[in-house]
Amino acid sequence: MFMITPRLFLRPLWPEDAESLATRMGRREVLWNLGTPPCPYGIEDARAKVAGDWADWPLKVSLAIFMRTPSGPEHVGGVGFSAAPTAKGGIELGYWIAKDWWGQGIAVEAALPVLEHAFLAWRLPRLCAGHYEDNPASGRVLEKLGFVPTGEVILYDSVPRQRKERSVEYELSRERWEDLRGFRCRPGVSEAA
Incomplete structure (x- = not known):
């Protein structure tokens, strides 16, 4: 699967990407x-991720x-969705951006076609996502994508931090996504309007 946006090109990781994956995702600020x-x-670790992604296809994007x-x-960076750990349930959107590229709108731009794939091709009823309380920038990304807070804050395992962290939970229903993207007609509004 390949996706193109105005600035980006998205594709599965290939074995030759392991070095750049280890370098970019391997920074503590990203892993944290x-x-x-x-x-x-x-x-x-990067080679294992590449192999695991291919082994899990098509159950994981x-x-x-x-x-x-x-x-x-x-x-x-990277973006995708898969079954969430048992504590969260459902299908979870995840993403990471290399530190040198933070603050440039890349996560939102990359996630938009992935959401389209999740809701139109997979026909998922909803996606969940979350961010650690000390990473509010990720919450802003989720809100720009249309996710809404569920009101839940759960303890979520953080392997890099070697402890459980408080995670602010969000969700996005297919119906909300369709409304935001203009894919559904609202009752009482003609298609010609």
Whole structure:
């Protein structure tokens, strides 16, 4: 699966991406906001992730994010969705962005076509997501995507932090997503309007 946005190119990780994955996702500042990767995160961890993503396909959608630059594609993150750990339930959207690329709107831009795939191709009824309380920037990304807080804050395992952390929970229903994206007609509104 390949996706293109105005600035980005998304595709599955390939074995030759392991080095850039280890370098970019392996930074403590990035790992600290994620739930499952080990810390430190090295080349063997990256190779295991690439192999695991391919082994779990199509039950898991995991795409690398590449910025299209004049000198060629630059690996800047990852995005996808899969079954959430038992504590959260449902299908969870996840993403990470390399530290050098924070604050540029990449997570939102990359997640938009992934949400479209989740709701139109997979026909998922809803997606869940969360962020650690000390990472409010991730909450802003979720809100820009249309996710709404559920009001729940749960303890969520953080492998990099080696402890449970408080996670603010969000969800996005297919109906809400369709309304936000203009895919559904509202009652009483004609299609010609």
